[in-house]
Amino acid sequence: MSRRPLALAVAVLALLAGAPTPARADPGPPGLTWGECADDLPGVPLDPAVRCARLRLPVDWARPHGPTFELAVARRAARVPERRVGTLVFGPGGPGDSGVERIRKGDRFSDEMLDRFDLVSFDPRTVARTAAGVCTPDPTLRRPPIPLADQADFDAAVAYNRALWERCRPTSAVFDHADTLSTVRDLEALRRALGERRLSFHGSSYGTLLGQQYAERHPDRVRAVVLEGVFDHSLSVRPFVRTQAATLQDSFDEFVSWCDRSTDCVLHGRDVRSVWADVLARADRGGYAPRTSFDVTAVALGMLAGPRWPQLAAEIRDMDAGDPPDELRLPIAVAAFCADWPAAVRDYDEYAGLVREAAAVAPDVRYGAGLLAVQTCLGWPSPVRNPPHRLGVHTRTPLLLLNARHDPRTGYAWATNVARQLGRHGRLVTYEGWGHGAYERTPCTIAVVDRYLVDLTVPAPGARCAEG
Template sequence: MLLHGAVALALTLTPVTGSDRPVLDWGECPDNAAVQCADLRLPVDWSRSDGETFALAVARRPAPDPAKRIGTLVFGPGGPGDSGVGKVLDGTRFSPEILDRFDVVSFDPRTVEGSAAPVCEPDPDLPRPPIVLRDQADFDTTVTWNRALWTRCRASSPVFDHASTLDTVRDIEALRRALGESSLTFHGSSYGTLLGQQYAERHPHRVRAVVLEGVFDHGLDLRGFVRTQAASLQDAFEEFLAWCDATGQCGGDIRGEWAKLGDLERSVLPLMTLNGPDRPRLAALIRRYAAGQGPPITLPPIAAGAFCADFPAPVRDYREYASLLREAAHAGPDVRYGAGVAAISTCLGWPKPVTNPPHRLRVRTDIPLLLLNARHDPRTGLNWATRIAAELGRHGRLVTYEGAGHGVYRDTPCTEAVVDRYLIDLAVPPPGATCPAPSAASARSSSPSA
């Protein structure tokens, strides 16, 4: 077995062609005997399948009883930048029933951890740009910073310029073949839903079942992306304020404390805290920052090799950038900017054109894709899920969780049952199906309502 890390960066010249079945040499994962690990050798550049290769890090948690096993469930991690291997090792991503019926398999996408992750150390001689740019000088600094960073990334990872979602779709198809599965059972979360969408688009007859949890919309232009993301964060923040009023658990005048914060705190704090149900944490952070006692704000890194290859940032100068700031602030007057503005800064200066440009989704699968989204999702709003559901038409089915959060599959018995019955029994919920939030689920029903 190949271990991940430096070994995963080594290249071979072993050809991987369309007629060859890729090989997974499973072995016990370090420090976790319940999970198996392997490296899958794949082309760096799928347009040159007989060229150099890299090691895709893969992990599998086998179903305990082969007699009850349905097949393999492949999990698509989000981010971009999340480790799917880590999710399999953790073992809590899926319900006990799913773990009982499927081998659960995931991977580190290109440029993430065990899969040729680059060493992207910033140039120490360059000034670090702010999260929100203030003028043309900041804009120019960001472009210079980004390009210097990407040069360092490229030098340490062969796949940095081949890390788009379409590249990963090809990796997933190779993984399916290596697993010996005739069709794909897939669950994607957040940015991983884009992987599920584009796999179904390219391989409709290989789809057994695809779950999209926290639906990402790849069909928006840059202005639409910024506007809708800010609107989703604003909606989640308004739900938080309503919860404060209803429960009295936020303490004091939380609205007055909020008014003391700057634009950066208003944008980042809800984004960091409203993914889950811990609303008191956001209230405590608001009070702390309002008192001038909050730590410096940083954002988790985005896997630029993947994200910037999927989304163009054709912003020519600060004037255009400032117009996007105004667009976001109009859509989210309390939260100001949301994640969309930070995403733009991540990709300023990226070479054009991108390899996987946004487009209207065209899926023609035999079984509808299952979409699950919270009504108040701060990252992938219901506005994105309803757009993707409309594009899918009869080839998709949206279930709305009538609560808040990002990634809600295991939040309630209802949301868990919807996904489990679809993956195990291929049971598609009725049109307009919803799951209640816990406060409204007095009977804790495990069935969706139409």
């Protein structure tokens, strides 16, 4: 019998016997003791307005009295205390981004947010200051290429991943409990520790999944939730890969259109698609070895997020002249992502089918980030702790969704699909521009989010902000 039914039974028996019911001890929220932050960010001096703390929480929420870990938390005090609205918790993206660093830098918030909210964030499980593992590849294993070429490559990728995870696991207490549902429990504990009756939350990119799932499980505790650059957790592997490729192709199309009309593009006057195709063909022939065609695509994936169109044009020009692309560096918190999203791919034939499907919707860029996600999680134990599902949110205040029309990472199709799942409990605002993340793009996007968070003003259906 669980502890709660047992306690209820004891109380009922006591009443029947005419004895007084023993008072239940309320453990209260875990405590936060604020102090000076570690001086561990080069170029970012300590700010007296920012304080840090560590919140001790269960490793496994199913065993609340079992082993614990410490969640690294940072808070930036409201600059105008007499106009303070409350506390706003920022949900970092990635997965793998540091919320502590975001608060230390203070560069992710408007002046009004800095004035009127205590801004709080944290490093999620396995990230930076929160039980981050030491994950070094097995030096005896070759890192498989992206894309994989055959069944031998597929088997090698599974072996490489599993060996990496076995080296990570002993170095992080929370490696096997880093899924977003566990972080939802962490966020609820943080809300209680902060003394906030209801949660005001702004999630970015992968942090929007945390906001969605918190609202789903604690609707009565939601004051306001912003989802910026919306992650769609309802997708199985095939539509995930397809939509990731399609949204990168869309952003590449926008880049080509800019290059055709702008003299700021160093490829202006040339057939940009043809130059790009020649670069990919050179990569296919081994011309940039050990870099592959995926490394070429990753250049576009990184720069279109800005978007940094002039720099992308210059990179393509240089690769066309023979310079290899930089080494792929797209870090991801594996223990979190792979516990949220199953890479249910049995063999190379299934994998190759995904590659073909991505290329069909993305003839120029071929892959998208979805293929990297698949390969990152090949071999992960099944079933995952937090499998994809359609949302069921019923909050008093609708969740505010904000997405760029041309986002190469969290595509507009994801935002519209999540908005459909939310129904009247969500409201999508479209930024008619480019890049990953939309909040600080224009005065309009800032005003939409700020008025929602400060005044709980929900935008009209179909609201849009023009490109910046």
